[in-house]
Structure formats: C-alpha cells, structure tokens
Amino acid sequence: MRGNHESKEEMVERLTRQFRELLEKKLPEEPGTLEEIERVTEEIGTEIKREIEGECLGWHGSGYLGSQIRCSCGAVSKFKNYYPKRLVSLCGETTVTRSYYHCSSCGEGYVPLDAKLGLDSGCTSVGVRTKVGRLGAMIPFGDVSLELRLLCGIALSSNTAWRIAESMGERVKKTRGVMSSPGFGELRGVPKG
DSSP states (O other): OOOTOOOOOHHHHHHHHHHHHHHHHHHHHOOOOOOHHHHHHHHHHHHHHHHHHHHHHHHHOOOOOOOEEEEEEEESSEEEEEEEEEEETTTTEEEEEEEEEEEEOOOOOHHHHHHTTTOSSSSHHHHHHHHHHHHHSSOOHHHHHHHHHHHHHHOHHHHHHHHHHHHHHHHHHHHHHHHTTTTTHHHHTTTOE
C-alpha cells in the first residue's frame, strides 16, 4: 500500500518496478499459442488491476476523522471502532478497514470511507451491479452467479446476485413509471409518441 509520505510519482516508480518483476516472471520465453497468450495476459492483467485498485483504496486510509465529528442532526458522533467491509469490484474481492462513528442523540451511524468511496450498504461496486443487472435481464437468476464467475471472474453468491438484479429491476420500473407520467416528455424535451 502507498505509504503516508510516498508521493504519486514514487508510487508509480515502485509499481513500475513491481510490474516489471511480474512480467519477467510470468511472460514466457516464446509467445506460444493464442490460448497460452490469452491465459498469461489474463493472469498478469488481473494481478495488475488488483494491485492498482488496492493502492488507490489505500490512499483513503480508514476514513478516520478524529475522536468525534459533527452528525447530520447537529449533535456529535463519536468514533466507536474500526470495522472490515468486504468489497467486490470488477478487479476482484478485497477487504477495507473503515472507521465507524455513532451519534447517541439520533442513533445514526456514519462511515466516512463509505461516503468517500461512494459505497452503498451492499458489498458490490456499481460496475459489478451493472453486470449482474445485464445478466439478470437475459438469463434465469439462478444462473447469474455462475455466469458472472465464468465470464468475469467475479464471485458472488446466488442470493447476492438475485438481490442486486431485483433491486435494479425495481429501479428500472420506477424510472419507466416516471418517464411515462403525463408531462415528462415536455419537461425533458422528449417528443411524445
């Protein structure tokens, strides 16, 4: 992970050396068949994507903002503890450690890192949810998890894939309902019909 005093340029230099070592280790002496080229390219690319994602996530740290912060209700939220969160992105699965704050006045919890990263209450990135939604629209829900793993190398349980697909379907229904409501076309400049 990127050290506290490491500049962007130093990180790029370090990663470049690391990736050079990876390429020297993984690249074959001879190109081989297309299948072999695909396999080694996929392995190297996956490792590089995961490393870069980990470095970028590490820039944010845990989201710790001090022993207390102002809550949206106006009261004070106090730091309680660090908690891990599993994330599944297009680069694979990782775990981040997040600072958790709690407001005793309103009872709400707040995780600054989640807000900074644009995370929802689930464990998946927008890119993963988009792929699940597309697959869920084309194949039975029970097959989405398997196909996602085979096509993208992303491991999600069938239940998680089903919840994501259902949630996206509800959002599409709501959006279509708004788009078909009277006056929508005039407001958006979209011709009726």
